[in-house]
Amino acid sequence: MTSLPSSAQRVVDAATANGLTCELSEFPDGTRTAEDAAAAVGCNTAQIVKSMIFDADGELVLALTSGTNRVDGDKLAALAGVDKCSRADIDDVRRHTGYAIGGVPPFGHDNPVRTWIDPLLLTFDQVWGAAGTPRHVFPIAPAHLLRITGAIEADFCA
Numbered sequence: 001m002t003s004l005p006s007s008a009q010r011v012v013d014a015a016t017a018n019g020l021t022c023e024l025s026e027f028p029d030g031t032r033t034a035e036d037a038a039a040a041v042g043c044n045t046a047q048i049v050k051s052m053i054f055d056a057d058g059e060l061v062l063a064l065t066s067g068t069n070r071v072d073g074d075k076l077a078a079l080a081g082v083d084k085c086s087r088a089d090i091d092d093v094r095r096h097t098g099y100a101i102g103g104v105p106p107f108g109h110d111n112p113v114r115t116w117i118d119p120l121l122l123t124f125d126q127v128w129g130a131a132g133t134p135r136h137v138f139p140i141a142p143a144h145l146l147r148i149t150g151a152i153e154a155d156f157c158a
Helices: 006-017 034-041 073-080 090-097 119-123 142-149
Strands: 048-056 059-066 085-087 114-117 127-130 136-140
Touching: 006 136, 034 048, 034 127, 034 136, 048 073, 048 090, 059 073, 059 090, 059 119, 059 142, 073 085, 073 114, 114 119, 114 142, 119 142, 127 142, 136 142
Parallel strands: 048 127, 059 114
Antiparallel strands: 048 059, 048 085, 127 136
């Protein structure tokens, strides 16, 4: 059996620590976009969890967004209680979460991050998230995703 990259193993370990078995799938051609991931796993693009890190006036926050939706920075800023939210700097994302953009998982970060979840994701029996690399993804029930992330359901999409 081939060992996982350390970043993917950390996602598996975080799931295990929260009482879940995390079954990763690897796609050598990558799953960097929601469309790529949906095509690879054979699901609707809306079932892909985009883990989007934003800078909320100096605090990094996480928006778990359906693959078919886009984050409205003004709505996310209002939820975070700040004036402005913008996409976080790639180096800040890596430093704070321990993961590179394109593989940021919805949980298992190096540091705590306030999290909101797109209500559309909660309409599915199963959704798919990045598992620490641009090539690894995993399925999860939205109820488990809510529990592990502590996400707040909110409308922050454009």
